[in-house]
Amino acid sequence: MSRTFRLKSDESIYHVMCKSITEVNLFKDTEDKKKYLSLIKKYKTLYNFKLYGYCLMDNHLHLIIDANGSDISKVMHGINFSYAMYFNKKHERGGHLFRDRFKSIIVANDRYLKTLSLYIHNNPTDILDYKNCPEQYAFSSLAIFIGKRRDYFKLVDYGFIISLFGESIKIARKNYYDLIFMCNEEKLKQEIEFEDEKSEYKNERILLVRNFKSDDVLEFIASKMNVSKIHLCMKYSRTLVQAKALTVVLMRSLCNFKSSDISSTLGNITQARISMLSTIGINLIGTNEKFENIIGDFIKCYA
Structure with a gap:
């Protein structure tokens, strides 16, 4: 059977859902869930x-992603492919982990966005231990939304959605948490079922x-790292790795x-080398205060 064409736009907000194949849980333990979050952070x-x-x-997950100019397919392929490789190696298995491709629907308006956010944060109430306290579930962003846990x-980026629930952060958080319990889960689910994908909506984002x-x-980069621009395009230099x-x-x-574009620009380096450099760069941005704002600094200079 041929695949359904995926409607997408680099200006859209997406509800993304991924499920594992029937006989395997997507996450077998806490370590697996932490790994998936770390991969979201990487990408x-x-x-x-x-x-x-x-x-x-x-056995499944929900994400609300604002593409912000990126390609949602590249984003999710990177995350899910990396996770499947990790999962299969750790649990000594082979074959597919995810059921089909990830599902995505473009968020059509603010009402849908609010309903969707409440729905995914309501999910842990299906677990007996969290029926009356979904904010205590460690692998949901609800506690971050309502200010009960550090991120x-x-x-x-919870500020955009939480601002839709009240004039101040304190009032918005109270309103949001109250609605988690006031809303009927089945009604929420009916409103956000994966049916026909909708066209995107635009706002002040x-x-x-x-x-x-x-x-x-x-x-x-040459200016930031105090190196020669020409040297950045040399095929190999150990001193210029960062x-x-x-x-x-x-x-x-x-x-x-x-x-292939990067390879041509930086002197025909291999795809494997580009992948390795990408990992090094992401780790630098994530762990070194000197570089944590480098993407934002570049945008300020050249936007």
Whole structure:
């Protein structure tokens, strides 16, 4: 059977849902769920999308993703492919883990977005231990929304959605939590069923246009790292690994470059080397305070 064409737009907000194949749980333990969140963090750094909420259950997951100019298919393929590789190696198995492709529906309006957010955060109430306290479930963003837990992975851009529930953060959080219990789960589910994908809606969100020039990236990194722009394009230099790694991340994130484009720009380096440099660059941004705002700093300079 041929695949259904996926309606998508780099300006859209998506409800993404992934399920495991019938005989296998998507997550077997806490470590698996933490790994998935770490992969969201990795690809969020790379593609600079926004995550408005999440809930990881044992056999499925929900995400609310604002593409912010990125390609949702690239984002989810990267996350799910990496996770499946990790899962199969850890649990000594082979074959498919996810049931079909991920499902996605474009969020059509603010009403749908609010309903969707409440629905995914209501999911843990199906677990007996969390029926009356879904905010205590560790792998949902609800507690972050209502200010009961720090966002340890620095994942959730909750401000946009929570602002739809009240004039102040305190009032909005109270209203939001009250609605988690007041809303009927079946009614919520009916409103957000995966049926026909809808066209996107537009509001005051500021979207990131991914049309930056590679020369600007090279110039910026050369200045930031105090190296020669010409040296960045040499085929190999051990002393320039960090500079090249950050260059790769910025080109993938902001220039919409494929590996072949980066290879041509940086001196015909291999796809495996580009992948390695990308991982190094993402780790630098995630762990080194000197580089944590480098994508934002570049945008300020060249937007």
